Amino acid sequence: MNAHDEIEYITFRVDDQLLGIPVREVREVLPEQPVAKVPLAHSSVAGLLNLRGQIVTAIDVRRRLGIEPRADGLERMNIVIGDDGELFSLLVDSVGDVRKVSQSSHAPAPATLSEVWKQCCSGVHRLERGLLVVINTESLVNTERETSCT
Amino acid sequence: MDDLLKDFIIESTEFITGIDQSMVALEKNPTDKDGLNQIFRAIHSIKGACGVFGLSRMEKVAHAAEDVLAKMRDGALPVAPVTVGAVLRAVDIIKEILAGLEVENKEPEGDDSPTLTSLKELLQIASIGSAASASAPAPAPAPAPGADPKPRPQGSLAETSLRVGVEILDSLMNLVGELVLTRNQLTQIVHLDEGSRYQTPIQALNRITSDLQEAVMKTRMQPVGSSWAKLPRIVRDVSIATGKSVELVMSGAETEIDRQILQELQDPLTHCIRNAIDHGIEKPEVRSSAGKNPGGTVKLSAWQEGGHIIIEVRDDGAGVDFERVRRKVVERGLAGSMEAEKLGESELIRFLFEPGFSTAQKVTEVSGRGVGMDVVRSNVEKLGGTVELTSERGKGSVLQIHIPLTLAIVPALVVGVAGQAFAIPQIAITELVRVSDQNRERIEKLHGARVLRLREQLLPLVELRSTLEMKPPNGASNSSAETFIVVTQVGDRQVGLIVDEVFDTQEIVVKPMGRLVRDLSVYSGTTILGDGRVIMILDAAGVANRARALQDSEKSKSEKHSSARDSSVRASRMPLLLFRSGDGAPKAVPLALVSRLEEFPCERIERADGRFMVQYRDHLLPLVPAGEEHTLARSGTPCPVIVFSESAQSMGLWVREILDIVEGESAIERGSGKPGILGLTVVDGRVTEIIDTRYYLTQAHPDWFSGNRVSGRMPASSRKPRILFADGSPFFRELLRPDLEAQGYEVCVEDNARSALKRIDEEGAFDILIAGLDLEGLEDSDLPRRIRRDSPSLKAALIALTDAAGEASAASAREAALRAGFDHCLNKFDRERLMNAIQQAMGDAA
Numbered sequence: 002m003n004a005h006d007e008i009e010y011i012t013f014r015v016d017d018q019l020l021g022i023p024v025r026e027v028r029e030v031l032p033e034q035p036v037a038k039v040p041l042a043h044s045s046v047a048g049l050l051n052l053r054g055q056i057v058t059a060i061d062v063r064r065r066l067g068i069e070p071r072a073d074g075l076e077r078m079n080i081v082i083g084d085d086g087e088l089f090s091l092l093v094d095s096v097g098d099v100r101k102v103s104q105s106s107h108a109p110a111p112a113t114l115s116e117v118w119k120q121c122c123s124g125v126h127r128l129e130r131g132l133l134v135v136i137n138t139e140s141l142v143n144t145e146r147e148t149s150c151t
Numbered sequence: 152m153d154d155l156l157k158d159f160i161i162e163s164t165e166f167i168t169g170i171d172q173s174m175v176a177l178e179k180n181p182t183d184k185d186g187l188n189q190i191f192r193a194i195h196s197i198k199g200a201c202g203v204f205g206l207s208r209m210e211k212v213a214h215a216a217e218d219v220l221a222k223m224r225d226g227a228l229p230v231a232p233v234t235v236g237a238v239l240r241a242v243d244i245i246k247e248i249l250a251g252l253e254v255e256n257k258e259p260e261g262d263d264s265p266t267l268t269s270l271k272e273l274l275q276i277a278s279i280g281s282a283a284s285a286s287a288p289a290p291a292p293a294p295a296p297g298a299d300p301k302p303r304p305q306g307s308l309a310e311t312s313l314r315v316g317v318e319i320l321d322s323l324m325n326l327v328g329e330l331v332l333t334r335n336q337l338t339q340i341v342h343l344d345e346g347s348r349y350q351t352p353i354q355a356l357n358r359i360t361s362d363l364q365e366a367v368m369k370t371r372m373q374p375v376g377s378s379w380a381k382l383p384r385i386v387r388d389v390s391i392a393t394g395k396s397v398e399l400v401m402s403g404a405e406t407e408i409d410r411q412i413l414q415e416l417q418d419p420l421t422h423c424i425r426n427a428i429d430h431g432i433e434k435p436e437v438r439s440s441a442g443k444n445p446g447g448t449v450k451l452s453a454w455q456e457g458g459h460i461i462i463e464v465r466d467d468g469a470g471v472d473f474e475r476v477r478r479k480v481v482e483r484g485l486a487g488s489m490e491a492e493k494l495g496e497s498e499l500i501r502f503l504f505e506p507g508f509s510t511a512q513k514v515t516e517v518s519g520r521g522v523g524m525d526v527v528r529s530n531v532e533k534l535g536g537t538v539e540l541t542s543e544r545g546k547g548s549v550l551q552i553h554i555p556l557t558l559a560i561v562p563a564l565v566v567g568v569a570g571q572a573f574a575i576p577q578i579a580i581t582e583l584v585r586v587s588d589q590n591r592e593r594i595e596k597l598h599g600a601r602v603l604r605l606r607e608q609l610l611p612l613v614e615l616r617s618t619l620e621m622k623p624p625n626g627a628s629n630s631s632a633e634t635f636i637v638v639t640q641v642g643d644r645q646v647g648l649i650v651d652e653v654f655d656t657q658e659i660v661v662k663p664m665g666r667l668v669r670d671l672s673v674y675s676g677t678t679i680l681g682d683g684r685v686i687m688i689l690d691a692a693g694v695a696n697r698a699r700a701l702q703d704s705e706k707s708k709s710e711k712h713s714s715a716r717d718s719s720v721r722a723s724r725m726p727l728l729l730f731r732s733g734d735g736a737p738k739a740v741p742l743a744l745v746s747r748l749e750e751f752p753c754e755r756i757e758r759a760d761g762r763f764m765v766q767y768r769d770h771l772l773p774l775v776p777a778g779e780e781h782t783l784a785r786s787g788t789p790c791p792v793i794v795f796s797e798s799a800q801s802m803g804l805w806v807r808e809i810l811d812i813v814e815g816e817s818a819i820e821r822g823s824g825k826p827g828i829l830g831l832t833v834v835d836g837r838v839t840e841i842i843d844t845r846y847y848l849t850q851a852h853p854d855w856f857s858g859n860r861v862s863g864r865m866p867a868s869s870r871k872p873r874i875l876f877a878d879g880s881p882f883f884r885e886l887l888r889p890d891l892e893a894q895g896y897e898v899c900v901e902d903n904a905r906s907a908l909k910r911i912d913e914e915g916a917f918d919i920l921i922a923g924l925d926l927e928g929l930e931d932s933d934l935p936r937r938i939r940r941d942s943p944s945l946k947a948a949l950i951a952l953t954d955a956a957g958e959a960s961a962a963s964a965r966e967a968a969l970r971a972g973f974d975h976c977l978n979k980f981d982r983e984r985l986m987n988a989i990q991q992a993m994g995d996a997a
């Protein structure tokens with residue numbers, strides 16, 4: 002891929018931070034779904050949901066990234082991603098549009114990020130207004146590697 | 152992997168499996184030219200393909216085997232164990248290479264020279280032989296062409312069957328599972344809408360879905376015979392190794408069963424067959440002298456019965472030696488000798504499935520290591536099946552494995568805990584108990600409500616809500632009048648799971664757990680209900696283990712609290728039953744001594760001659776008030792009673808209130824010497840009195856501890872038998888010593904192994920050693936062997952005592968004790984078995 006190429010991201014917000022996932026990783030976006038809680042599961046596992054007969058593990062992205070739960074209790078959105086044949090759904094505050102971003106605006110993740118963020122973030126894009134943090138979905142759905150987050 | 156190579160591996164594996172079977176058949180029927188030709192062709196094609204793929208190691212072996220087979224075909228070499236054996240060894244090497252190829256994509260390294268040499272030697276013999284065979288009698292004439300009545304159907308199968316990858320079948324199965332779920336949802340919607348015009352098509356959909364489900368299920372079915380191919384070879388090898396002559400007869404090989412189940416059954420079944428030959432079939436000379444055919448038969452059959460497949464291994468061997476099992480049961484301390492006498496055959500058979508139990512007199516290479524039958528049972532139970540063994544002395548044994556047809560869809564009970572639904576597979580459930588305020592006599596309202604009195608048993612209960620760390624949803628209260636207890640079978644034990652609601656039973660499609668939740672052992676999978684809800688399937692064993700782990704961790708927490716008090720005392724702990732008696736302060740009694748908890752209405756308690764008793768199961772149960780219960784009791788109130796029993800005698804300790812079962816330190820300090828109080832221990836940070844059960848027992852039956860009940864069995868010896876009793880716990884020393892003395896033994900007490908040895912040096916021989924398995928210094932000392940050496944007149948009995956509770960820890964304690972040189976290992980509080988073991992030792996010596 003050369004530097005002039007553009008990458009498409011689905012953008013979403015968690016705690017007012019603009020985040021993005023490459024479009025090719027996303028299967029679909031759904032409104033809030035009923036979730037079956039899994040007692041004793043890791044705190045970032047919000048539960049399981051039924052996507053047309055397939056069981057999807059829902060991940061509470063706020064908890065995963067060590068952010069307080071939302072106070073306003075508004076509905077959350079599901080971003081369904083596929084990983085190794087298994088489906089995960091990321092519970093986020095809101096989903097924005099698809100953004101094309103030039104590869105040249107990519108920068109590595111700032112060294113000052115917290116440990117959890119560093120694990121789950123594969124870099125940032127400098128946009129006209131603010132930063133787009135690129136989420137590494139593979140690390141996000143891997144709760145074993147992370148050390149602390151509640 | 153290269154597709155071509157993959158095909159080669161699949162094809163060659165099939166060939167090779169066929170050869171294994173055909174070689175053994177050939178050995179039995181050496182004139183079967185067709186069989187020999189078939190084997191020859193199979194090896195030949197493998198050899199040919201080796202060149203294409205550059206597999207030089209396999210080519211060499213196949214080539215040598217082919218040469219020998221050619222000579223056998225030409226009659227230059229006989230079909231005999233030595234030639235067949237050599238070819239089979241070559242087949243083994245080819246198998247090994249194929250397996251390696253599949254994993255690493257290249258030939259594994261290995262030294263084949265012994266096999267190659269033996270094959271070459273055979274060839275040399277053949278060339279010498281052919282020179283000499285001019286004078287030898289001609290081999291038996293080959294059957295005339297066309298004499299074989301069964302023409303082999305060749306090629307016909309290939310036209311009607313296809314090779315399909317297993318992953319495609321698995322995904323088909325998944326899709327059908329989902330279709331079933333969708334159909335269920337649809338049916339539910341239409342069900343609410345009477346007279347809907349969708350009714351008819353939905354009914355059709357219903358039927359078609361069921362048919363489709365069945366058809367797809369069938370694609371996953373494999374004939375059981377496909378996993379039997381290896382067995383003739385194993386039987387041949389095992390019978391040669393054990394010097395027996397055994398024929399394996401197989402029937403019902405075409406019976407079909409789910410592929411996954413078949414795979415999981417492979418090892419248990421192989422083990423059962425080995426067992427039948429090694430333990431069941433007798434040596435030819437033994438058989439002949441018993442009037443049997445010198446060659447034994449092992450019959451393996453399979454058939455379908457309802458939704459189950461039954462696989463049976465039947466041998467015509469010696470059958471189970473029940474007397475030997477009985478002796479073994481006593482030796483292992485699994486039952487007292489009197490108790491063991493009463494055990495029936497079916498009960499004795501149960502012990503054969505216990506871990507570490509083997510009646511084989513010696514450990515052979517084939518079996519008898521005591522691992523096996525328990526593994527067979529647990530593997531089969533994991534599949535939702537059962538194992539049954541019946542046996543008749545001298546006639547043989549029959550082992551039956553019952554297995555469900557398929558695993559993917561299981562009936563389950565849907566229950567509610569803290570407002571959330573869970574499924575529990577029916578196969579794990581033995582019964583359902585509803586506990587309401589009206590029948591609360593069935594549940595012991597102990598502090599944490601942890602024991603259910605179910606018929607004669609105290610059933611441990613697990614509160615799902617707390618075990619799963621669930622909080623009730625807002626508003627819902629804990630005060631509902633009803634609780635449900637789902638009684639589940641966890642291995643040998645039963646555990647009651649406390650749930651809030653019971654909904655209904657459903658056929659559920661088990662779906663695997665996602666990888667983030669897969670490690671949670673309390674669940675065995677997930678499923679989607681008819682209404683689309685996702686729910687978790689509970690694993691009863693996992694839940695019970697977690698509940699136990701939670702208890703242990705609480706225990707270690709409280710241990711930390713108390714360790715400051717006296718760090719030198721090793722905090723060994725025992726379960727205590729906590730109760731309140733007349734004067735208010737909680738008291739405790741070791742739970743191991745308690746046989747039952749009862750409640751009697753006050754009116755039923757009778758008073759005669761200053762004593763109390765109650766009609767109880769056609770007997771009069773003497774009651775002793777622990778405090779001033781008889782003056783406090785009001786009519787109409789229930790009177791809680793702790794029952795102690797032994798042999799045929801029972802007594803009830805009448806208390807005011809039963810509080811809880813707790814862990815207390817077994818290190819007990821002597822108390823003030825108050826009658827009825829043995830000492831003090833710390834429970835939850837509070838000093839608690841431990842009652843002296845002996846005091847109350849003798850109040851009810853003055854002769855309880857006197858020797859007269861056993862004196863008849865005491866050897867009429869001129870000197871008192873001497874017992875050396877070493878245990879670290881002062882409480883226990885005090886409990887047992889007077890008891891032993893009352894039975895007429897001379898008892899010396901020590902609290903560690905070193906001083907016990909010193910005692911032997913100073914005072915000479917002892918007849919019996921009773922020692923706590925956790926005795927200080929026991930491991931480094933040679934105490935048991937030392938006693939045995941010094942014991943001149945008697946066969947010394949060496950008895951280890953343990954407070955290990957639970958099947959697994961008791962078994963490992965037993966193992967440790969036997970390793971240390973003890974004869975027996977018994978539970979500390981099992982007085983009856985201990986006395987039996989002592990009596991038996993004295994009896995043996997007399």
